[in-house]
Amino acid sequence: MKKIQLFVLSGILICLGSAIFIYKYHFLNFPITPDKTSSFWDIEIRLSVDAEDKPLKASLFLAGESENFTINSEHFLSGKYGLVTEKKNNNRKAVWSIRKVNGRQHLYYRVLVQKTAGKKHTRLKPEKISASPLEEPYLSAANRLWNDVYEHSADLNTVIGNLFKRLNQAKTDENIALLLGKDAASTTRKLETAVELLALAGIPAQVVHGFDLREEIIQVKMVSWLEVYHQRKWTSYNPGTFGGDIPESYIAWWRGSEPMYKIRGGTNSQIQVTAQKNETKAIQSAIVQSKLTAPHFLKFSLLNLPIQNQIIYRVILLIPLGALLVVIFRNIIGIKTFGTFMPVLIALSFRETQLLWGIILFSLVISIGLAIRFYLENLKLLVVPRLSAILIAVIIIIAGLNIFTYNMGLPLGLSVSLFPIVILSMAIERMSILWDERGPGEALSQGVGTLAVSAVIYYVIKNHIIEHTMFFFPELLFILFGITLLLGRYSGFRLVELYRFKEFARKKR
């Protein structure tokens, strides 16, 4: 009867967990591995300027409408500055201003964007073509060039391809040299010329400035390309490939011929653009999506907690997994360990120290601690003061090791401080009692068992995919719960018992 109850209960738990998991994975598109999340980028722009004790005004174009990216969230770090953002001509602009300021100033703009292929174009159709009317002799040069290009092309795509090709021949074509002027080599100038020529033919076009978001780059390269309004939509043309598509990694920032930023009232201005792939926030899109499709579903999720709590839960949610492994190691395999959950805690601390250093550190602390413990035995201390003395000794040992390794230049880091000091003290005490009562063999074998189990748990919980999955799919806890309940009724032999009774089995065959 109880057994049926158990199976039903675990069955329900496992089904519940799986159902929520599948729903989130399949219908809400929660990414199951952190790799899928790589479509997010954090872009940070730092604008620096020397203020001169007078009013300062800085304007900066912000991330705009882009074919391949959508803006997820953005924020500004503007200190005591007044900040206004405005939207004009499909461009977004931030204007910082302050009455009086002195010294080097830094203004920050940070935006999280997501790569979204095949996005719909929502940009409005262009305003009136407002290219400044060309004057002679530029007008006739432009007309000649346009006619030439037009003659040699079949449609808009070929027109633009030809145009780009011709604009690169400034050295051999005096018309082009005249039109481009002294900045003949600059891509922006060529694009602006192309816009002017297309305007002449009544085709709306604009220069787009943006960045190339490639993997593993910190300093982002600025890129420009051409956008042409044709058949009720904007199409992008890459000047680098004579009118081919722009790469997917291009994010559009602003359009037009203005510079990216303008500063009034300061000198020595500098702009720095950094971009970093954001692997953790991928889930954001799924959340945004699920807020639309299942608004109440996520109200009670961990993802609604403050970021700090979330970081803690990332670790806490790994503990049940460790606990399940302990169950398997102790009840199915039969490895003896110090304390029930000590291996889990040790594994968590290995996350900080890395495995090899963790094991070295663990063994060192335990052996020095044991030596001290054996000495304390002579002093005949009462148990609680003795435990406290060991605890203090452990802290001294850890601090000493840390200072030593730091001076030796070993990459141990500050992570040691998180090593579970109390747990170590208890391990020392238990080990020494075991040592006295059952001999060093048993004590060492349990110590090694503890380390081995910890190492296995460490390998499981350090896995990014597992951490990611446990955090974003906490319903897996129901499954773990169910499995643990089932294992709670496992009444078969432990693996070590096969060994323990093996002679017996052989003899009686």
Place this chain on the structure above:
Amino acid sequence: MFQLYKQLSQKGILGINKRNANYTLKYNARNKYPIVDNKLKTKQLAIEAGIPVPELYAVIEIERQIQDFDDMIKDLPSFVIKPARGSGGNGIVVISNHVRDMYQKASGDFITSDEIKYHISNILSGLYSLGGQTDNAIIEYRIQPDLIFEPISYLGVPDIRIIVFFGIPVMSMVRLPTRMSDGKANLHQGAIGAGIDIATGITLSAVWKDTIITNHPDTGYPVSDIRIPFWEKLLNLSSRCYEMTGLAYQGVDIVLDKDKGPMILELNARPGLNIQIANQAGLLTRLKLVEAHHHELESIDDKIQFAIHHFKHSTALE
């Protein structure tokens, strides 16, 4: 490995998981554990039930009393100090003789009064108790082992472990101290375990450190084919422990004093499984048999007759 697993299952070997899940957890009510976990309570109950136990000399409950220790024992030539809630024989000190503040242990070593007091202090702070709770130290009568065990034990007192299930003795062994076990009768400390035929009380094969032996490693005398005296009485005592504690599955540890006869030393609610190796027989088949028939058996005599009939060594071999 699978084959081994299957083989052991067929032999009816009881594993730890099965013991816990299907026997101790199932049949032993948690609230009755303190009776066996605390030797003081066991002693008290046993006296009420008329079951012989080693005489209690004194109990030390608080640190302050330790100072009076020398006074407490000054008229006792020999005695045993043990933690009331100790497990696995840990924390037990046997004193065979003492002069002023020098105490001689059963092993012949001398320890000082201060060392004994420190040991008692450790007992009180829970060093040896289950779960580390504070504990009491018991000072009790030191058993003088029956002479039959003299050739086959090294120091210490051999004890007889009988697994009792619903009052029916299921399997039994005698644990013989060795030099390696330092006079202690615990198998994991190096004592010998020799199976006993439930029907006759005659020792069978013996196991020492996971290997089968025939002779005592220290004395050289054979450990098999020894008839345990008072066997019927031992069975009777062990069976009565079920009524006393209400624990269906328990291990009863009995010692044979040369003057006072059989006495219950302690009870165990989670007896170990090594007894199967000592007997070269699995517990599971026997336990299942008892599970099926224990309702039919009322009196202690019926139960013992059932055990003698069914758990005879020759039949156990099948």
